[in-house]
Amino acid sequence: MGVLSxxxxxxxAFLREHLGVSDSDLSKQMTALQGAGYVAVxxxxxxxxxxxxxxxTGPGRSAYRRHREVLHALLDDG
Known part of the structure; x- marks a missing residue:
């Protein structure tokens, strides 16, 4: 999501190489993100x-932004 954001x-091919994952792993992750409405294919x-x-997608961008905010809050509390 970071790359797409x-x-x-x-x-x-770009995502697979950039992330260093297999075709199968990337396909599974993107299918899950598509199912959640976070990416369009x-x-x-x-x-x-x-x-x-x-x-x-718009909802994907919003979810990613919220995810980053939560991670930052967790790290700041540490």
């Missing part, structure tokens, strides 16, 4: 040339 959108092309892009 700054970039707005990113493709699957756009697919273009077919076969080997296909591209999957993820874009943060």
């Amino acid at each position: 700054r970039a707005g959108s990113a493709d699957f 756009a697919k273009s092309g077919r076969g080997r040339g296909a591209t999957t892009r993820f874009k943060i």
Whole structure:
């Protein structure tokens, strides 16, 4: 969510490389985020040339902002 909150959108390959995760792990996480309404998915092309892009949604941006606020509050209390 941090990458998407700054970039707005990113493709699957970029996120996989940037985060250093497997295809399977990224796919599972993005499916969960999509199910929660936090990211939108756009697919273009077919076969080997296909591209999957993820874009943060308004609710996703709000949830991420709240998450960061809570983490900061927890760290400040420590």
